[in-house]
Amino acid sequence: MIKRIADALFRWFCHPEYYPDIQGDLEELYTGHLGRSRFPQLIYAIDVLLLFRPALMRPLFKNSNSNNIAMFQNYFKISMRTLGRHKMFTAINVVGLAIGLTSFLLITEYIRFEKSYDSFHEDSNQLHRVSYLRLNENGDVIDKDAMASYSTGNVLKKELPEVLNYTVTKKLDEITVRSGQNLFKEAGIISADSNFLKLFTYQIIYGSPETMFSDPYSLVLTQSRATAYFGDKNPVGETLQILAPYKAEFKVTGVIEDAPDNTHYNFEMLLSDKSLEGRDDYGNWDYNNYYVFLKLAVGTDLYTFADKANTVFKKFDDNESRKLDVHPVRDIYLESDFTFEPQVLGSKDVVDFLLIISIFLLVVAWVNYVNLSTAIALERAREVGLRKVVGAFRYQLIIQFLCEAFLINFVGACVAFLATELLLPFFNGLIGKIIIVHAWSHPPLIFTLIVFFLAGTFVSGFYPALVLSGFKPIAVLKRKFQNSRSGILTRKTLVVFQFTVSLVLIAGTVIVYKQLNYMQTADIGISVDKVVHIQRPNSNAETEEEHEAFMSRFDAFKNRLRSHSSILAVGGTSNLPGGDATDINSTTTRTRIIGLTERMDGTTYVQYNDDHFLEAIGMRLIAGRDFDKEIRSDSAAIIVNESYLKRFNLPDLEAVVGETLQFGETEDRGKRTIIGVVADYNRTTLKSKVEPTIYMPWMEANALVIRFSDTEAIDFVKETWSSYFQDVPFDYSFLSDRFAKLYEEEERFGNTFLVFAGMAVIIALLGLYGLASFISIQRAKEVGVRKVLGASQFQIVSLFYFYFFKLIGVAAIIGIPLIFLLMNKWLSNYAYRIDFPWLMAALALALIGALAFLTVAYQTSKVVRLNAAVILRSE
Numbered sequence: 001m002i003k004r005i006a007d008a009l010f011r012w013f014c015h016p017e018y019y020p021d022i023q024g025d026l027e028e029l030y031t032g033h034l035g036r037s038r039f040p041q042l043i044y045a046i047d048v049l050l051l052f053r054p055a056l057m058r059p060l061f062k063n064s065n066s067n068n069i070a071m072f073q074n075y076f077k078i079s080m081r082t083l084g085r086h087k088m089f090t091a092i093n094v095v096g097l098a099i100g101l102t103s104f105l106l107i108t109e110y111i112r113f114e115k116s117y118d119s120f121h122e123d124s125n126q127l128h129r130v131s132y133l134r135l136n137e138n139g140d141v142i143d144k145d146a147m148a149s150y151s152t153g154n155v156l157k158k159e160l161p162e163v164l165n166y167t168v169t170k171k172l173d174e175i176t177v178r179s180g181q182n183l184f185k186e187a188g189i190i191s192a193d194s195n196f197l198k199l200f201t202y203q204i205i206y207g208s209p210e211t212m213f214s215d216p217y218s219l220v221l222t223q224s225r226a227t228a229y230f231g232d233k234n235p236v237g238e239t240l241q242i243l244a245p246y247k248a249e250f251k252v253t254g255v256i257e258d259a260p261d262n263t264h265y266n267f268e269m270l271l272s273d274k275s276l277e278g279r280d281d282y283g284n285w286d287y288n289n290y291y292v293f294l295k296l297a298v299g300t301d302l303y304t305f306a307d308k309a310n311t312v313f314k315k316f317d318d319n320e321s322r323k324l325d326v327h328p329v330r331d332i333y334l335e336s337d338f339t340f341e342p343q344v345l346g347s348k349d350v351v352d353f354l355l356i357i358s359i360f361l362l363v364v365a366w367v368n369y370v371n372l373s374t375a376i377a378l379e380r381a382r383e384v385g386l387r388k389v390v391g392a393f394r395y396q397l398i399i400q401f402l403c404e405a406f407l408i409n410f411v412g413a414c415v416a417f418l419a420t421e422l423l424l425p426f427f428n429g430l431i432g433k434i435i436i437v438h439a440w441s442h443p444p445l446i447f448t449l450i451v452f453f454l455a456g457t458f459v460s461g462f463y464p465a466l467v468l469s470g471f472k473p474i475a476v477l478k479r480k481f482q483n484s485r486s487g488i489l490t491r492k493t494l495v496v497f498q499f500t501v502s503l504v505l506i507a508g509t510v511i512v513y514k515q516l517n518y519m520q521t522a523d524i525g526i527s528v529d530k531v532v533h534i535q536r537p538n539s540n541a542e543t544e545e546e547h548e549a550f551m552s553r554f555d556a557f558k559n560r561l562r563s564h565s566s567i568l569a570v571g572g573t574s575n576l577p578g579g580d581a582t583d584i585n586s587t588t589t590r591t592r593i594i595g596l597t598e599r600m601d602g603t604t605y606v607q608y609n610d611d612h613f614l615e616a617i618g619m620r621l622i623a624g625r626d627f628d629k630e631i632r633s634d635s636a637a638i639i640v641n642e643s644y645l646k647r648f649n650l651p652d653l654e655a656v657v658g659e660t661l662q663f664g665e666t667e668d669r670g671k672r673t674i675i676g677v678v679a680d681y682n683r684t685t686l687k688s689k690v691e692p693t694i695y696m697p698w699m700e701a702n703a704l705v706i707r708f709s710d711t712e713a714i715d716f717v718k719e720t721w722s723s724y725f726q727d728v729p730f731d732y733s734f735l736s737d738r739f740a741k742l743y744e745e746e747e748r749f750g751n752t753f754l755v756f757a758g759m760a761v762i763i764a765l766l767g768l769y770g771l772a773s774f775i776s777i778q779r780a781k782e783v784g785v786r787k788v789l790g791a792s793q794f795q796i797v798s799l800f801y802f803y804f805f806k807l808i809g810v811a812a813i814i815g816i817p818l819i820f821l822l823m824n825k826w827l828s829n830y831a832y833r834i835d836f837p838w839l840m841a842a843l844a845l846a847l848i849g850a851l852a853f854l855t856v857a858y859q860t861s862k863v864v865r866l867n868a869a870v871i872l873r874s875e
Contacts, residue, residue, distance in 0.1 A: 132323075
């Protein structure tokens with residue numbers, strides 16, 4: 001790809017007489033590099049760029065002769081001298097262009113990475129996921145569940161010819177693995193069937209894809225996990241003992257490459273789907289606990305197929321409140337708004353925001369060049385007039401000024417490429433992903449650099465070239481020339497654009513951080529400070545007696561913890577607060593409160609707690625009481641939250657205590673007594689509303705939360721654990737850290753926004769600095785006259801301030817509505833958000849004004865301090 005582009009460029013600019021010979025030499029060099037270099041195409045492109053010399057260039061117009069070529073060589077010489085004479089002009093433009101292009105390259109690569117999710121699979125455009133939608137009586141979608149039932153894929157494959165293949169997979173809970181004498185906790189575990197590697201084309205390192213998942217109790221490792229367990233040898237045929245939850249030997253049947261970062265469904269270990277057989281949800285259409293993926297035929301219309309799939313679906317599931325959704329796999333990461341996604345997804349809005357920022361940064365840098373080039377029009381006017389008098393045509397002058405733009409953009413592009421390479425480690429850390437390792441080894445980045453270097457040359461250079469080449473020689477040489485009104489208006493418009501961009505980015509950054517701070521400090525309804533959590537060991541019991549003995553030991557462990565003075569509470573639960581969308585149970589079964597409500601559709605979230613969990617996390621009981629282990633009837637009790645009751649529009653929360661909640665349609669089954677109502681709390685990110693949740697009793701809960709008063713309690717927990725569970729590694733973490741991880745993406749976005757907003761402001765201030773300098777020089781005569789007539793320094797400086805602060809005022813009029821529209825759209829992604837902070841927009845405007853004040857003050861003060869006689873002595 002790079003070689004083809006370089007060839008086309010060389011054919012375009014090289015003189016036809018020289019092209020065959022030089023092209024042959026280039027091909028010989030390329031052939032030599034093929035065996036010696038990792039990047040022969042990149043070296044070829046560099047060789048072509050080095051040949052971009054006036055002596056080798058083709059005639060620009062028909063009937064060109066040697067004089068034209070000599071003149072073209074002269075353009076470059078004159079351009080170099082001009083740029084050298086205006087060192088500040090050159091430096092400001094090179095630095096501005098380099099910053100803008102560097103920022104653009106980095107953001108573009110991040111956006112390319114975010115949009116590349118799941119596109120690395122073969123036939124990725126044919127892969128789709130089947131999910132469940134829940135509808136209300138009007139047919140409107142009220143719930144979107146990323147999962148579906150186990151039978152969905154098989155049925156659609158049999159009934160619809162468009163389905164070429166399917167796979168069913170399930171995200172599993174954390175497991176404990178024994179390898180020799182070592183114990184490991186593994187979290188990235190999913191089940192897979194024999195079709196999994198046919199749809200998701202990961203490279204197979206060891207094993208046969210035909211037999212990898214054919215037997216129960218078999219597993220496939222990723223390369224990194226295989227190395228962790230078995231070193232560099234082929235592990236196929238080796239066994240690993242999974243203690244929890246299976247207590248069985250699993251045979252390693254294959255090793256595949258690690259799943260890359262740009263997949264929405266990451267994993268480290270694949271368990272054979274047949275290991276899960278015997279579950280009662282395999283043939284039940286009400287259990288949507290699986291991720292079902294289809295491979296559709298090329299050219300399948302998705303909307304038509306979805307209608308056909310739902311027609312088939314209704315043959316097996318007559319629930320009118322439920323239908324299927326078919327979604328392209330490549331779109332899931334950025335576009336899905338479904339619950340129960342397998343991992344935290346990206347945001348299309350964030351990608352769009354960053355794309356806008358990157359374009360603004362580049363345009364602001366180009367605006368600098370246009371502004372400064374037209375600002376020095378008076379200084380270049382006599383040069384243009386003389387050239388026209390001696391016979392220069394306008395097109396020749398345009399070419400000369402475009403040569404200057406080419407040189408500045410070329411140097412800026414070289415600096416940007418070097419800066420990109422140096423900043424990549426920092427940028428990868430900023431966004432939390434390794435998008436690329438080296439700039440020089442990534443062809444798409446190099447291609448983007450070349451394209452926008454050439455585009456920048458034309459965009460930034462063409463308007464100044466038209467303006468400067470259009471001067472009338474007689475008016476110039478008679479010194480009757482002055483800047484046109486249209487030129488001044490254009491320059492003001494561009495300055496307003498720069499201020500507007502800076503204002504929007506600064507205000508946006510402040511609003512992002514304000515929302516992030518709100519989410520991290522908001523009252524979520526529970527207290528997570530000084531709370532740790534640990535996983536309960538698996539009993540590995542083969543008999544009921546063994547299980548009871550284990551649970552007796554576990555209860556003794558909890559009671560021992562409660563005896564310590566620094567431990568305030570120890571509670572158990574099935575699902576820890578602070579998890580992602582998948583980290584809770586749910587049911588779509590219709591529910592009602594007998595005597596108070598009718599049966600109602602909707603997903604109800606289910607959590608299992610013991611009788612100390614509410615105390616351990618500080619959940620507030622509004623009405624009724626907590627579970628009590630000593631009350632036998634509590635095994636059939638239930639606690640509900642406020643959001644569950646809001647579904648039924650029940651205002652009197654205490655009135656439901658003692659009433660019966662019923663699941664399903666069968667009148668004499670699924671009944672539980674409501675013994676309490678708890679206040680809502682945000683179990684996950686504030687992007688989501690509090691879910692309608694019910695809490696059921698489970699005294700054998702698999703996760704413990706421990707509230708403590710000082711850190712010595714942690715040491716006591718570790719010592720006690722070692723005395724009760726010697727063969728299980730002790731592992732704990734803070735509940736506050738678990739919640740903090742929910743906002744890592746927002747924090748990275750805020751940091752990224754901050755960095756590039758800073759870049760935009762720097763570019764704008766560089767341009768403002770140069771523009772203020774040139775304007776102050778051009779108005780030096782006016783300053784001298786005013787000083788002679790008695791004007792004070794303050795009055796003179798005020799004139800300059802008034803010029804620029806009028807532009808800032810216009811930028812505020814345009815920018816503040818833009819800030820509201822853009823940031824209000826971003827804030828709408830959050831169920832719990834700040835009100836739009838108008839004060840932040842005002843502070844951003846004040847900051848822009850202060851920076852502009854300092855920049856203009858530095859430049860204008862130098863002219864104002866000059867002696868009027870010195871300024872006017874040439875008049």
